[in-house]
Amino acid sequence: MKIIRFLLLALNGIAVIQLLLTYCTYCFSPHTIWYFEFIALGYPVYLVINIGFIVFWLFTKQKRHALISFIFIALGYNTLFSFIQFGTTKKPTKDTDSFTLITYNVDAFNCKGWKNRPKVQKDVFTYLQQEQADIICFQEFHYDTKESFRLLDSIIKNFNMQHKAMYHFHSIPRRYFYGNIILSRFEIVNQGIFEFQKKGNSGVWADIVIEHDTVRIFNVHLESYRLTPHNISTIEDGVHSQKHHVKEYSSITKKMRNAIKNRYVQTEELIAFFAQTPYKIFLCGDFNAPPYSNTYRNLKKASHTKDAFLSAGHGIGGTLHWNLPSIRLDYVLYPKQWKAVEYRSKKQNLSGHYPISVKICRN
Incomplete structure (x- = not known):
């Protein structure tokens, strides 16, 4: 004993x-x-x-x-409460002027194979109909004029989102593009893009007028781990064949090391850009880093923002869709002069990430 x-x-x-x-x-x-x-x-x-x-x-x-x-x-109570919140979702009063912001890494609508992209886009559209967002930030967005259902066209037509800012990482003129996009009911008076080390990750920003106040929305996609489906399956299973076990985990570790180091550089680039920003910042997107990371902490500090999940979330805040306990990699950070009154993350099998929907109003 x-x-x-x-x-x-x-x-x-x-x-x-x-x-x-x-x-x-x-x-x-x-x-x-x-x-x-x-x-x-x-x-x-x-x-x-x-x-x-x-x-x-x-x-x-x-x-x-x-x-x-x-x-x-x-x-590590700070780490614990960045992972799970025990409060209840706050409800705005009827006379509160608020708007809803969604951030969603849609993985090019490719989670069920390229042949099913139109079906996945329709399901995402159904989700958006339920949320009735005023601003949408998509990462890894895919648009193809040859497909039977085009989410972008449907959003503009049905949600009256006539204002957009886009970054095309890949594109074929008048046919196809892949990248990040901000869609808004509110007027966009200025916009721009930035590339991180030209590695395929990117960001797009837009100056948006909300109730006579101009704010800058950042939609970013920071360095990912670039794991293949086989890598992910290996991590989820925990055990691989003896022949390839060491080699497989060595490859995964190398990819993660490179991603973590690259994200540090990207974070420093973003922080330098924040210093030149004349407006209050909303920072949204896929950070590919947990809330107890150096990336998250430094971006939140430099942008002078609050975390919508910490303010209005409840339960486990994981946004990564896989077969292990979920990790929070996606965020909506907002200015301290505003407040988050609702936070929702719908668990659905439409992407490797879950969407975040946040209702925000003035303090």
């Missing part, structure tokens, strides 16, 4: 070390020490394991051992 108890305590110790390594992402730049953010991606799993240890020890004679995981979870 003593050996079993020792082994359980050792495993519990490893679990709390994983929590501590996650917390280190707040202290070290990924430019110099990248692996803390890599380890932090597993935080939801570490949290579940440590909660399991707490429950286990409470049903033994050594109940005091439950304090081990409890104390270390409590030490």
